[in-house]
Amino acid sequence: NAGVTQTPKFRVLKTGQSMTLLCAQDMNHEYMYWYRQDPGMGLRLIHYSVGEGTTAKGEVPDGYNVSRLKKQNFLLGLESAAPSQTSVYFCASSYRPGTSGSRPSADTQYFGPGTRLTVL
Amino acid sequence: KNQVEQSPQSLIILEGKNCTLQCNYTVSPFSNLRWYKQDTGRGPVSLTIMTFSENTKSNGRYTATLDADTKQSSLHITASQLSDSASYICVVSERADSWGKLQFGAGTQVVVTP
Numbered sequence: 001n002a003g004v005t006q007t008p009k010f011r012v013l014k015t016g017q018s019m020t021l022l023c024a025q026d027m028n029h030e031y032m033y034w035y036r037q038d039p040g041m042g043l044r045l046i047h048y049s050v051g052e053g054t055t056a057k058g059e060v061p062d063g064y065n066v067s068r069l070k071k072q073n074f075l076l077g078l079e080s081a082a083p084s085q086t087s088v089y090f091c092a093s094s095y096r097p098g099t100s101g102s103r104p105s106a107d108t109q110y111f112g113p114g115t116r117l118t119v120l
Numbered sequence: 121k122n123q124v125e126q127s128p129q130s131l132i133i134l135e136g137k138n139c140t141l142q143c144n145y146t147v148s149p150f151s152n153l154r155w156y157k158q159d160t161g162r163g164p165v166s167l168t169i170m171t172f173s174e175n176t177k178s179n180g181r182y183t184a185t186l187d188a189d190t191k192q193s194s195l196h197i198t199a200s201q202l203s204d205s206a207s208y209i210c211v212v213s214e215r216a217d218s219w220g221k222l223q224f225g226a227g228t229q230v231v232v233t234p
Contacts, residue, residue: 107152113162
């Protein structure tokens, strides 16, 4: 199993350009997440999805859109990139949280390797 | 304000020595607490997970402790190795009947030197 993969690994954009980050998982997880990681701060949730065809906003959704057309894929889009969106983006996936009962390890989120995005 | 605070921000230790990382949280209601290891340029990987009823959990040379009353956790690394150089992130999950929202600490950067 490849686990969680992300494409691309690096990208440089100019302000105003658009791009899409692709996340794929082969663990048949229902839940998928997009985070951003900035220096000195914890990971912050951008958007998440509880299943194919559904998406929801996280903590910092502004400037981003997402789509989950297939269970194994979760796309993050930047319509008009801004320098404030320079960050490292991580995708994660998990089984449906809250159903593990005495097995909280089943809620574990598995992370991809990240995409380093620079917006000039 | 971040609900998960980690200390120190960074530390340097000699190979073979022990170290302890701290995590204080205010997340409530609390479901479980995880420690993740993040190597440079990689995504975080889960090391340990503890529920409110557990006060210690080991994974090889890593031992995590939890005091749910004082809302504190620690991660102890024994006999450090060069491969332990990484960022260690404390992650607290809100109660289990929510969708599983996680609160991430900013991490402690550990550098193990020869």
